[in-house]
Amino acid sequence: xxxYPRMPLYEASLAxxxxxxxxxxxxxxxxxxxxxxxxxxxLARQRAGSEELMGLRSKISGIAEEFGFPSSVSSxxxxxxxxxxxxxxxxxxxxMPADASSIDVWNFxxxxxxxxxxxxxYGKFNSQGKKWSxxxxxxxDMTRTTIGRLWWRVxxxxxxxxxxxxxxxxxxxxxxxxxxxxxxxxxxxxxRLLTFSSESNTTRRMELFRDVTKRLIRKMAVQSVFxxxxxxxxxxxxxxxVESAAALSLQxxxxxxxxxxxxxxxxxxxxxxxxx
Amino acid sequence: MQAxxxxxxxxxxxxxxxxxxDIAIGDAPLADGETLSEDWxxxxxxxxxxxxxxxxxxxxxxxxxxxxxxxxxxxxxxxxGTPLIMRSDVHNLRNGRQQIYLTVPGYQVSGALSxxxxxxxxxxxxxxxxxxxxxxxxxxxxxxxxxxxxxGVAPRLPMLPVSFADHGIPSSDNxxxxxxxxxxxxxxxxxxxxxxxxNIDNPSISRMLEDSDSPDAQAWLGFLExxxxxxxxxxxxSNDELSLQVSYPEESLGYVxxxxxxxxxxxxxxxxxxxxxxxxxxxxxLQAKVGGR
Numbered sequence: 411x412x413x414y415p416r417m418p419l420y421e422a423s424l425a426x427x428x429x430x431x432x433x434x435x436x437x438x439x440x441x442x443x444x445x446x447x448x449x450x451x452x453l454a455r456q457r458a459g460s461e462e463l464m465g466l467r468s469k470i471s472g473i474a475e476e477f478g479f480p481s482s483v484s485s486x487x488x489x490x491x492x493x494x495x496x497x498x499x500x501x502x503x504x505x506m507p508a509d510a511s512s513i514d515v516w517n518f519x520x521x522x523x524x525x526x527x528x529x530x531x532y533g534k535f536n537s538q539g540k541k542w543s544x545x546x547x548x549x550x551d552m553t554r555t556t557i558g559r560l561w562w563r564v565x566x567x568x569x570x571x572x573x574x575x576x577x578x579x580x581x582x583x584x585x586x587x588x589x590x591x592x593x594x595x596x597x598x599x600x601x602r603l604l605t606f607s608s609e610s611n612t613t614r615r616m617e618l619f620r621d622v623t624k625r626l627i628r629k630m631a632v633q634s635v636f637x638x639x640x641x642x643x644x645x646x647x648x649x650x651x652v653e654s655a656a657a658l659s660l661q662x663x664x665x666x667x668x669x670x671x672x673x674x675x676x677x678x679x680x681x682x683x684x685x686x
Numbered sequence: 687m688q689a690x691x692x693x694x695x696x697x698x699x700x701x702x703x704x705x706x707x708d709i710a711i712g713d714a715p716l717a718d719g720e721t722l723s724e725d726w727x728x729x730x731x732x733x734x735x736x737x738x739x740x741x742x743x744x745x746x747x748x749x750x751x752x753x754x755x756x757x758x759x760x761x762x763x764x765x766x767g768t769p770l771i772m773r774s775d776v777h778n779l780r781n782g783r784q785q786i787y788l789t790v791p792g793y794q795v796s797g798a799l800s801x802x803x804x805x806x807x808x809x810x811x812x813x814x815x816x817x818x819x820x821x822x823x824x825x826x827x828x829x830x831x832x833x834x835x836x837x838g839v840a841p842r843l844p845m846l847p848v849s850f851a852d853h854g855i856p857s858s859d860n861x862x863x864x865x866x867x868x869x870x871x872x873x874x875x876x877x878x879x880x881x882x883x884x885n886i887d888n889p890s891i892s893r894m895l896e897d898s899d900s901p902d903a904q905a906w907l908g909f910l911e912x913x914x915x916x917x918x919x920x921x922x923x924s925n926d927e928l929s930l931q932v933s934y935p936e937e938s939l940g941y942v943x944x945x946x947x948x949x950x951x952x953x954x955x956x957x958x959x960x961x962x963x964x965x966x967x968x969x970x971x972l973q974a975k976v977g978g979r
Binding site for chain 1: 693694727728729758760762764767768769770771773776792793794795796797804806807808822823824825826845846847848849852868869871873874875877878881883886895932933935937938
């Protein structure tokens with residue numbers, strides 16, 4: 411597996427000040443990946459060099475062109491671009507996850523390899539100021555960075571789920587370190603959300619998902635998901651969806667089990683206690 | 687200090703006798719109690735072994751569980767650098783001395799590695815003997831952790847030189863900095879949630895960025911740190927969901943905010959009350975803590 415070049419935040423930020431003042435064609439023409447003058451992980455045994463970086467640029471910009479780059483396109487097209495490019499980037503980079511955890515690596519990819527595609531994806535050209543505006547999140551934030559976030563979501567959720575979940579849903583899952591990093595749990599949550607959506611046809615999918623993740627975090631304080639099998643995690647997650655849907659008055663399509671004798675005992679026990 | 691109840695009985699440390707960690711980084715064993723692994727690289731896997739003795743009958747009795755109940759042990763690895771969480775196979779507890787293993791691939795982790803050993807309920811058995819007995823799958827009755835510093839973990843605040851004019855702030859050249867919280871979700875990663883933007887339209891900030899070692903720049907940086915902590919304190923006190931009793935992950939917003947409140951050495955409610963009565967005094971106390979570091 412490879413380690414990629416890095417660009418410190420400050421250096422990347424200054425580079426973007428200049429990039430914002432150029433057209434996409436000017437930026438594209440100025441990219442030179444024939445020599446790489448950048449720092450790497452100091453003890454890297456295999457480094458991604460010019461060949462890998464040019465191959466990556468060619469792959470990403472090729473997919474972007476399929477979706478209309480450099481022309482302005484609909485947001486639907488841009489979302490489809492994300493879905494197509496994520497698995498390709500993940501497969502092509504063969505980057506070490508430890509290296510992919512460095513925001514400086516993604517700063518380099520955004521700033522030196524595909525800045526024109528990044529601006530096409532998230533930038534907005536202000537014709538009066540003759541300058542691109544783009545949210546800093548899409549450049550420098552580990553959970554939202556344009557290319558890096560697509561790599562991580564495929565790595566953690568798998569190709570299929572990463573392609574089917576919405577942007578906000580993925581962010582809600584992956585920006586919570588205790589949930590997103592445990593693939594058995596995050597994949598169960600994502601899969602259950604998709605199943606629920608197809609069964610209930612609700613427009614409050616994101617509201618439900620936020621409620622579920624809040625309940626999950628509370629329960630994880632006293633219940634370990636790490637002791638559970640994949641099937642048990644599925645059941646646990648399903649019960650959270652049922653609870654949240656009931657709290658939000660939504661239909662889940664999941665039949666509610668009759669309370670067991672133990673549940674009845676617990677409920678009776680709970681109600682016996684005085685409230686302090 | 688207020689204790690937090692997990693709602694069921696747990697095991698004291700003495701109940702899991704002769705508990706011991708054996709850690710090796712690549713081929714090199716890590717001494718007992720040692721936390722720093724100076725020679726770790728992405729290519730060195732981490733091998734963890736927990737050995738412990740257990741009197742299973744006594745353990746079940748202590749937890750008020752029937753003899754048909756099942757407990758399991760698991761080792762969990764989290765790293766501060768990558769979001770990946772790994773775990774060992776689940777080991778069904780039996781009587782006597784036993785061991786549990788986990789190999790953490792070096793290329794999957796970075797920063798600090800937290801290893802957590804847990805004993806949790808796998809099956810509650812047929813009849814529970816007490817309302818205080820753990821009942822639900824995964825109820826954790828024992829946990830102990832160990833931290834290993836693999837590489838530098840000093841938190842990096844995302845400080846960004848940004849033109850405030852581009853963000854629509856009128857007369858932006860007078861602005862200095864902007865502490866921007868992208869979310870108030872306490873479980874969110876702190877480095878994603880907290881951004882400190884430095885205004886490159888401001889001449890003093892521009893000079894500070896150009897020569898951060900100058901006396902002027904040092905004075906600005908000192909002031910910046912104080913103001914940054916003050917704003918974090920304000921955020922902590924206004925966040926209704928923050929609790930000092932919750933153990934937030936180290937890399938989370940909740941951990942950072944609760945750490946700021948803890949600097950004042952009091953409970954959250956007390957600090958809130960005092961801040962309401964005399965915010966200036968509380969901020970001065972915070973300055974004394976931050977400035978004295």
